[in-house]
Amino acid sequence: MEERKILLGNCILNNEKNSLSGGFVKINGETFYRIAGYNEMDPFFITIVSNSDHWMFLSSNGGITAGRKNPDNALFPYYTVDKIQDSGEITGSKSTFLVNRGKDTWLWEPFSDSYSGVYKIQRNLYKSIYGNKIIFEEINEQLKLTFSYSWMNSERFGIIRKSVLTNCGETDYNISILDGIINILPAGLTRTLQLTLSNLVDAYKKNERLLNTRIALYMLSSILVDRAEPSEALTANVVWSAGMPDAKIILSARNIDSFRKGHQVREDSDVRAERGAYLLNADINLEAGKANSWYIIADVNKDAGQIASLDHLLKGSNSIELLDTDVKEGTNELIKIIAAADGLQLTADKLSINRHLSNVFFNVMRGGIFDNNYSISKDDLIDFIKKANSSVYLRKRSFLESIDMQISMQTLLEKAALEDDPHLLRLCYEYLPLVLSRRHGDPSRPWNIFSIELKKENGSKSLNYQGNWRDIFQNWEALSLSYPLYVESMICKFLNASTADGYNPYRITRGGIDWESPDPHDPWASIGYWGDHQVIYLLKLLEISKKYHPGELNKMLSENIFAYADVPYRIKPYKDLVKDPFETIEFDYQAEKAALGRVKSIGSDGKLIQDSNDEVLLVNFTEKILVSILTKLSNFIPEAGIWMNTQRPEWNDANNALVGFGSSMVTLCYLRKLQHFLRELFIENSDSKFKVSEEIISFFKSINDTFIHYKPSLEREISDKERKSIIDALGTAGSEYREKIYKAGFSGEKNFISANELVKFLDLSMEFIDKSIRRNKRSDNLYHAYNLISFNDNGVTIRRLYEMLEGQVAVLSSGLMQPNEVNEVLDALKSSAMFREDQYSYMLYPDRQLPRFTEKNIIPSSLVATSKLLTDLVR
């Protein structure tokens, strides 16, 4: 198609497309990935990372949010990604130039889409391979000028924006500059306040120049609260500049339009009720071939003392040197972290090695990284134990005081083992000296909010981690390969945080566990258990332990160093689950109150189940793993998978609609893999027997008896009716076990169970599992991932769903497939609607055409015909 010539007034619009290309380039010795012509792509979202507590998210159109620690300490508004993209013109970087040569003056607004097509331009985007710097570049081919700005961070100074204006032409210019950042937030603002009441916030804004400095302060005239109380704002967000000492400093964006029209702009010293801005205004001479650069530096939430120190520092130093040094130091720190997590590779495939690098660092940003390899700080260990269990701390105080200031993890565990206090040993195992961990949640996933907790109130280092269960153990799986000595600690953390009824709390933190509570005021608050985590995440850690520390698991089989989390959820009896599989969990307010009371008196161990001596009830690995397996098997639906009846889907939120009547083949496949692993483990220990709580023994017996009883069914086609009998028997076994421990807790009585018994049980139940998996093979050689079940008078019927990727991954992992079967599945996948030729990759499920509006909610005419009322109405 021929391009049409279009005029804008008297100007011919330049509608030529930039060519789009990617590649690595070096800038001042640092490697960046460049996307040339990035503006030809739809706006995309970018994270800039930091070795410290900075966070920054950008849209490629310039929209930005950034700050420190969490979204309540933001420099620019923290919104969802779509709103950040919408704010490209009103938040963040803003540059307006009046370019003079001879009698002519041109207006140029790089990166703005306001006057798009007026100049022939080229835009490029550069991101440092470490992910902590980004450069936006616009080349004005008509004016022969290049402007770029970059974002970087500095632990000492905050967030840095560097501008470079280059005259690439052959004649000199005089250029009037108005360049800086706009929509700067005041300190003392929460994310929610800015989101819901921003117009009120705007009215309270105050932007002040710190007199006789280049520092500007952004604050609220008073803190907004809906309580009847005065609240003074005693911190400010702080912005200053370097490299353009004589420029005017403009504190409000309302001057931009006037500047654009060629008017003089006036410097502000005190602006009320306007969004914050820090704009430098100066006229510079830019000779042909020369460049000019300047910096704007912003930090959040500083008090009067910190501001005075900054002023003092800047007056006595070369601030650009200070900035450069600190930015460099930050990058070095970042490289160290990545290196420590085995993120640095060296191959010829640059794309892959840098992809690996950023993957590793993102993994660290969730699960954390060990602060000082295997070296543990005594002080931090003591801090941890004190907060976890004050009585363990008190009785083991002299031991704890006696150890070295820095001690290796291995030595600590050896010494602790000699103390003959299993509670101490449990806590030492559980101690994980992690830093940099944060929950997920970012502008594209607003249902969680991150917080990067690196510092205590006084600014000193704070070791910390937190994460949703679903995330953190995945991250630790990868981390454990870099720090294999900690894998048993991760296993302990995992097992100690799982419940007696076989599930796990929502979130784990350094300080223990968190569960969700119902909130009648919040329609989004709900409770439930994700069902699959107990199986696959744990198995991965177990495999790593077995591989790197053969024998460690064997020891744990009978060592009583594990606990039960006391989550106050009460799964209803089996018959109620059948009646209404959507409402299956009751919240036990009483139990929550008791647990929180214990936390107050002894520490975070208060959230664990206690024994009759008010100590944490201790059990061994065999018992913990039995609980997981028996729980899953008590929800086993022959030929359909594991029943999803705990008000939450499996790991995939898209399966929300399956909860209740869904049944997971995915979990069943992984359960098979776990059972196979355990079978090997118990065979290795075939002469041993293990002491297990009598409640678990009797649960085990019920489940085992059921499988023995129905063994003949393995040889025949199973009817819906027989299926129901098996489900009833398994479900009732689970139900009776739960009733017992919910009502009376654990008796404390334990009995032996032998490795042989366990192996036999695992074998038998795997026969059922294997048959079920095989029966879920589709005619196209794929496997069903989930099924729908319904309970009715005649039994339990199964309905199949469409194909999903996770079902294939699970069946391939299950260990059941023979090599030829593996090939079959892979070929089938490639031929399926899940394969995307353009990306040479797979989608989670086929891109299905949803029913159109008029196709929904239709009563088939055959049904209408059966109703006299409807027939009459239609007539």
Next chain:
Amino acid sequence: MEERKILLGNCILNNEKNSLSGGFVKINGETFYRIAGYNEMDPFFITIVSNSDHWMFLSSNGGITAGRKNPDNALFPYYTVDKIQDSGEITGSKSTFLVNRGKDTWLWEPFSDSYSGVYKIQRNLYKSIYGNKIIFEEINEQLKLTFSYSWMNSERFGIIRKSVLTNCGETDYNISILDGIINILPAGLTRTLQLTLSNLVDAYKKNERLLNTRIALYMLSSILVDRAEPSEALTANVVWSAGMPDAKIILSARNIDSFRKGHQVREDSDVRAERGAYLLNADINLEAGKANSWYIIADVNKDAGQIASLDHLLKGSNSIELLDTDVKEGTNELIKIIAAADGLQLTADKLSINRHLSNVFFNVMRGGIFDNNYSISKDDLIDFIKKANSSVYLRKRSFLESIDMQISMQTLLEKAALEDDPHLLRLCYEYLPLVLSRRHGDPSRPWNIFSIELKKENGSKSLNYQGNWRDIFQNWEALSLSYPLYVESMICKFLNASTADGYNPYRITRGGIDWESPDPHDPWASIGYWGDHQVIYLLKLLEISKKYHPGELNKMLSENIFAYADVPYRIKPYKDLVKDPFETIEFDYQAEKAALGRVKSIGSDGKLIQDSNDEVLLVNFTEKILVSILTKLSNFIPEAGIWMNTQRPEWNDANNALVGFGSSMVTLCYLRKLQHFLRELFIENSDSKFKVSEEIISFFKSINDTFIHYKPSLEREISDKERKSIIDALGTAGSEYREKIYKAGFSGEKNFISANELVKFLDLSMEFIDKSIRRNKRSDNLYHAYNLISFNDNGVTIRRLYEMLEGQVAVLSSGLMQPNEVNEVLDALKSSAMFREDQYSYMLYPDRQLPRFTEKNIIPSSLVATSKLLTDLVR
């Protein structure tokens, strides 16, 4: 200053200012107010009103939110005003034209600031004097084209946008049009969801063309919930067009940029995961001097049946005629409403009469208007009584059934009076057949959310009103002048909804009262009583009753048709108020549960205090008014005002910081005015005596005795110590009364109190009040509005605050001022810093310079010197 010539590429920017002017113009026989050159002003905010349940808010830069009923039924995102203003380019109207003549093609994007200055343009804004239509007009002086679009509403069809493109030049054009609306929301979205999770919402969006029609549907592919359950979206927002039958219809805004560059755009029929758009694309020939117009019509939340009906209707009719007729009908309805509320004036001062017109309609939009003058629908009355008190309904059922289908308010009250059932009479008095009322709250006041409840689920008419106490009685004051027969009903509603401890609930509705409850999950949830409403709002209604129905109040003095609201707030004992005047109210969860239980069993009367027979406790006007006055006087601080100790400020939220230690002269002045009014009333009834609950009698005696005891203090300078003695005595009286009724409720015993006793009491207490007011005169002849008090060992000291307008208004209203004193105050006001010459008006308080950041939180050096630690630290 000379204008600088600035180039944009090859084009000279037009930076000429439009002249700004306002005036009335007629368009098609309708009067509009025009602001010519409105774009020279800062963007401002506009409301478009409706006779029905439409709501629409716009920024003058084009940003818009609109919908029906409430923000959960929105066509465009409902955000705060600043965010609506930010969305001028991405939400609402969007027009792009490629204007062809001969070989030339010009790009023109009216109303966009994208290419501002490229053309010489003139922009005008027109708003209909009835406020239900707005027209945006842009004249391109270079191309000689005018484009305008208007927003209107139609009860039948929803929200209408009409475009008119006029060729004002002398040559013909061929014009490619892309015009319509963008960022259309899907149905089934709540305000909160869009605000907090809009990126997730975007992913669920589905824009569909209804096949073989010009109708497009905007929906969610499924309803977003965080519970594990499927939820199908069965309603859609609906957009269609008229007047451009052959135009392509484009459902996504991503085509605009491509159109701008001269590419063909493709029609969509099914767009997923993109914001909704409805853009018409056509090439038209526009002859010199001719105009072309077209319509886009949008409505929210329609089901499949309604959409089928619309399709059917449009296929068989001239849709533009239907639109015009319905818009006209709506305007006529609107005029009727305004007329009924006395909003139509006729003078030569057009600005004033139109200002009055819109004031009146805005008053109606809060407080409501009577549905059918004084005529009451039996069905609605029965509906009201049934929901208020099912036992009254049951026992008076035959009476209620016996009345005419339509009955006048007066006849109803007369007939009800003959029934000898005071509960029936109370409810008939309280019945107010209002429509169009809504709580306040709009994008500039996001802390409240309006809902325009005009229709029941089935679409039939619903009478309703609701409002925060602080608002609705103000609105009714004005309304009562148009409907004076209802003023006693308003008084009854007022008094029946006030509490036994002398305050009022947060909100009143047709269905009774609402209070705020604490919510531990919401930091913004708090409880408390605003203190001043009991006085001035009631007094205004009483004055109107006395003026229009002399004698009515006299009757009420002893008629037992009033009740007490049972708000579960418990004001602490006096000594606790003194100890911590910030935390003064406890929430009685038990009492709330009981009240809500009663509501379930008998209806909304369950929120009233019950007597020993489980009937609503009935008292007379004398008792109710005594409770108000005694409560205020029990918080009287001699020479400082009425103590603000109920966790909320007076009417002015800016006084938040005064709560606790503030003391209101404003309320004291109005209390004087009320007491004066009551004095007259009781003098008119000087031979009467009134039966009042014994608890009130004894409260009265304590307060009265205190004033008698301290009468000598009127003659002397009062010391801080004596002040404290008086406060102690009055406060303790209030405290003892509260303790009694909180603990045991009302005994039911009543005793007589005579009019003479009351007059003597009012006189005496007014002497104290008058002295206090006089002592609050400032040296500049203004009066203090609020004071700060502090309790200490030596008494209660007073600190004065800066001047405030409300203090002067109150003192002028108090009735105490002699004519010369009135002049003094007015002169002082005019000379004060509150006067604004530019507006020839007053500000609430002077525009004070707030302390700069570095001036806050400073410890004076004299204080530092007294501390050894600080001195050492400084050294």
